[in-house]
Amino acid sequence: MVNYKDLGLVNTREMFAKAIKGGYAIPAFNFNNMEQLQAIVKAAAETKSPVILQVSKGARNYANGTLLRYLAEGAVAYAKELGWEKPQIVLHLDHGDSFETCKSCIDSGFSSVMIDGSALPYEENIALTKKVVDYAHQFDVTVEAELGVLAGVEDEVASEESHYTKPEEVIDFSTRTGCDSLAISIGTSHGAYKFKPEQCTRDPKTGRLVPPPLAFDVLDAVMEKLPGFPIVLHGSSSVPQEYVDMINQYGGKLPDAVGIPEEQLRKAAKSAVCKINIDSDSRLAFTAAVRKVLAEKPAEFDPRKYCGPARDLMEELYKHKIINVLGSDGKA
Numbered sequence: 001m002v003n004y005k006d007l008g009l010v011n012t013r014e015m016f017a018k019a020i021k022g023g024y025a026i027p028a029f030n031f032n033n034m035e036q037l038q039a040i041v042k043a044a045a046e047t048k049s050p051v052i053l054q055v056s057k058g059a060r061n062y063a064n065g066t067l068l069r070y071l072a073e074g075a076v077a078y079a080k081e082l083g084w085e086k087p088q089i090v091l092h093l094d095h096g097d098s099f100e101t102c103k104s105c106i107d108s109g110f111s112s113v114m115i116d117g118s119a120l121p122y123e124e125n126i127a128l129t130k131k132v133v134d135y136a137h138q139f140d141v142t143v144e145a146e147l148g149v150l151a152g153v154e155d156e157v158a159s160e161e162s163h164y165t166k167p168e169e170v171i172d173f174s175t176r177t178g179c180d181s182l183a184i185s186i187g188t189s190h191g192a193y194k195f196k197p198e199q200c201t202r203d204p205k206t207g208r209l210v211p212p213p214l215a216f217d218v219l220d221a222v223m224e225k226l227p228g229f230p231i232v233l234h235g236s237s238s239v240p241q242e243y244v245d246m247i248n249q250y251g252g253k254l255p256d257a258v259g260i261p262e263e264q265l266r267k268a269a270k271s272a273v274c275k276i277n278i279d280s281d282s283r284l285a286f287t288a289a290v291r292k293v294l295a296e297k298p299a300e301f302d303p304r305k306y307c308g309p310a311r312d313l314m315e316e317l318y319k320h321k322i323i324n325v326l327g328s329d330g331k332a
């Protein structure tokens, strides 16, 4: 049994309360490897932004859960080395799918977990979430739950269509489960293909897809039911077209990849939305940088020569999100 406090990590409680009051959101960045983690920690340390390091089931399968946990512990030490005296770093399980997975993360030093019972019938979602909350709170670990279903594909979480969160359920759900934050569905979506072309319009000038707007009426209704309660948005990558273009220019094939426009996320960050999940954008940045190096220098075979530029591009992306979209810079 390892407690996150001994690793120098923090939970989300105080962080979220401050973010709601201050009208900004905390970035939740997924990581699967060292370069990604270096980029996240450097971006957070240099902008003095609180940050949530997210580990998905796919990441645990890819990189090994134990190793990822030690990487996160190293992240705290690295942040201090970068001059961030009291790093505000959360280690969070993304889309926990069972009590056992959540428990094993809590027992091994995670400071926050998500239990995703959103695919279950309502009462079963409540029962499972409450079981995780009861366990987690003994160790002061915070719990994110989910109501409503997001469309898209993210690791092993996939759904054909989305179902908006029903605002009439949120009071009952949060009271009976005791969860600390709630992920809701208002039209964000997992992956780099968030919308089918037929859901979008096309910009006549650029020929690019313009996605449908988020359902801010649903968000407003949720906030009215639960004033000051921390709300989470999943699937909030913007799919920067410069990275999509770079990938396509250097031999990739990502037709019509489209994300959530940043101005909509900026608007959400000012509300009770206090955690915004961004994963696909860093995957795109990584891939774009690697493709460019390998296309321009076909003789290159030192992974540091293409993973290094990938790391730099991700760091730039994370800083941009922190400063220009979420507004969390200078808050830690």
Ligand SMILES: [Zn+2]
Residues within 6 Å of the ligand: 095, 154, 190, 234, 235, 277
């Ligand atoms: Zn998600």
